Amino acid sequence: MQSMKLQHGMERELCLSVCVIQLWMESATRKLQGDTRAASLLQLKGEGGGLVVLLHDAASRETRKRSSERPAHRGDRGIIIMSAIRKQLSFQILLLFISCRNINTKTLGATAPPLDPTAPLQKLERSYVLKGDSHTEKVELLNPVSLVLMCTWTGSQNKPTNITGFWSKDGKEIENSRVTVQLENKQYNLKRTFSIASEADLGSYSCDFGGEAKINFVLAVPQMGDERDKPIVSYLGDSVVVPCKLDDSKPTPNTWNWYRANETGKEQIIAGQKFSIKNDEKKTKLVIHDLTADDSGLYYCGAVYGVGITMGRVELKVISFFEPLKPFIAILVEVIILVAAILLYEKSRSKKDYTAAGHLGKITDQRRALR
């Protein structure tokens, strides 16, 4: 399988032609070798739009799937193929043109904030072979990607030739994603490409085989490690350092943000006189000066990645100095009482001993004097 990473702008066209030539050469050689399973992937991206084209070159199968990764307004584009098209490829290209009309240009999910159009999306593939009836797979994403999800199901007891498969996001079925899945090599395959550009695109994507089997892909940013469940305690008028850190195994975020929880949700904290933020790769610290009782509450630290923000939660509690003073005075009083009791007890005992010893001393002295 060959995949090509595309360069920006001007080089793209050059690359495309190279790409096509390579494809041609590969398919030629494979045909010569009798290999009927050569798949190649071409990714094209035009200005403000594009198509992801999957060429599945298998002589026995001839299944083609195409999906669009761009929102509807970009329309139905044809494939831009540069020069150097040889005859061997023309058949494949012809098929492409035919199926072009069936291209889906449905949007997936909510409209994401406009992504930098000049930056090409990274490509990522995730697949899973399901043997039972459901499975959940976690996918950790940092930056916007073009994600290809491949689901394979081994089927249940009775294996009908055709079943209906569809994709859903966060429980809701994606429109026009229903396809008829054929049984190949005793397996059902579903494959779809998703464009994950912003936080709204994250979530749980599921491929469903006729309602009988389901694989969930949970797309999320790297999560924070163990959260501190006990609140940080500090005092009125004092300053406090609220820390937040990511596990060492997680990738470094682009930046950190801090939020304060209020009635309507979270509002971002801006560094200034009262707050200072110190960021250090995988750690961050929020320093709050001149604490007041209002500063108690929940604070959120957000590690900002290309595709979303992961939140960590810290609670702050501000108390007055009288709180610890109460146990302090209680124990102080207890100590004074005990010491006084012991000393008084000793004084009263020693008085008795003294008088007794006094008598004894007198007796022994008298005895000695007598001798």
Place this chain on the structure above:
Amino acid sequence: MPPAAASNLGYTPPDGGWGWAVVFGAFISIGFSYAFPKSLTIYFKEIQEYFDVSYSEIAWVSSVMLASMYAGGPVSSILVNRYGSRPVVMVGGVMVCTAMVLASFGTTIIHLYLCIGVIGGFGLAFNLQPALTIIGTYFHVKRPMANGLAMTGSPVVLSTLAPLNQFLFDSFGWRGSFLILGSIVLNCCVAGSLMRPVNKNASPEPKAEASECNGAAVEETAGTPSANLLTEENQSGSKSPGCMDKFIDFSLFKHRGFLIYLVGNVVMFFGFFAPVVFLAPYAKHLGIDEYSAAFLLSIFALVDMFIRPATGLIGNTKLIRPRIQYFFSFAVSYNGLCHLLCPLADGYVGLVVYAVFLGLAFGMVSALLFEVLMDLVGAHRFSSAVGLVTIIECGPVLLGPPLSGALVDIFGDYKYLYYACGVFMLVPGIFFFIMHYFNYKRLDEEQRQAEAVDMRTSYHSCEEAVELKTGRDDKTVPETEG
């Protein structure tokens, strides 16, 4: 040598009664002295972030506290020699309390060094020495038992303070916790108030009657009550001239037993604490998770807790007591062996076994540490002896863990650390065995000579009185100046 004066106290220690209350007081004082610096480490992480300092800077607080505690030994000895145990312990308790209260208002890390480190350390020194000394004045026959029980204070207080500190930290943050810890430490004053000075007037009557038959012997034994009170202070003065010796007994450096103890201990302390400090990191290095590693330390502390009184009990038996130095040598060598065998332990089970044996060894040495010193120099010089010993031990105790840490860093493997510590403990152990063999021989010789002289002088006086004295003599340890 006259039997009653063999204890060189000039009176018979009660060996019970109020003595057990004193042991309880010593238990608390010693417990806080050893456990307090270790238990403060829970707060270090937050304090480190608050003051924005590196970890090594915050670890200095503990080191300064420990250093002050050991350096304060001689000062403490001088004060105890002069004023007795009780006032010194109470002042010590108040000092640590003040230190913690001041630290809770601290604004810089230097503030913490001075308050917790210096003042707190000295306060703890004023708790440790007098507690050890007063046991020697109250006990003679049951002294190993009393020492073992008192030294148990360290693991017990540590096990209590560790979860308590965590609870305080979660409820009050570090400032409030320091404040409350200050008041908890004030309980050392309660312990101090229990340390009633022993009643030296209570010389039993038979002794007074015996002295009637033995006019010459009275002067030697200083049987009269008034003479007793002066004995403690004059003894150091009469032994060697010099004004310093009224405060601290430097003639100890000519004492054979003391020198053996000092030399052996200085070498031993290089390898004494490091294995315990590095037990958890070693476990993590072997791939064991954090909680199981912490559990190893709990096992160690639990075994330590029970072995200390047990060692005291064993040390008290008729078999061991006369030759208790050999028991101590055995304990030290056993420690060394344990460390040398540690690298052979692999897996969690191996480490658990090692932790159990480490607890055994550590507890045995700790319980006997001061008992053997008392045994060598005698209770009346013990105060000065322990002061000198602690200030000299200050060096190895502070240098031991960092040097071991450097060993780990250089070789990247913990087993060299354990080999080094094993050698550092095995060599003094064998040294002790050999030296004490010779020392006991000399002491026995001196005892026989002294007894012969004594027999001749008392030959002409009441023989029943002599028999009464020797019959009453239940001392089993020969104590002579070296």
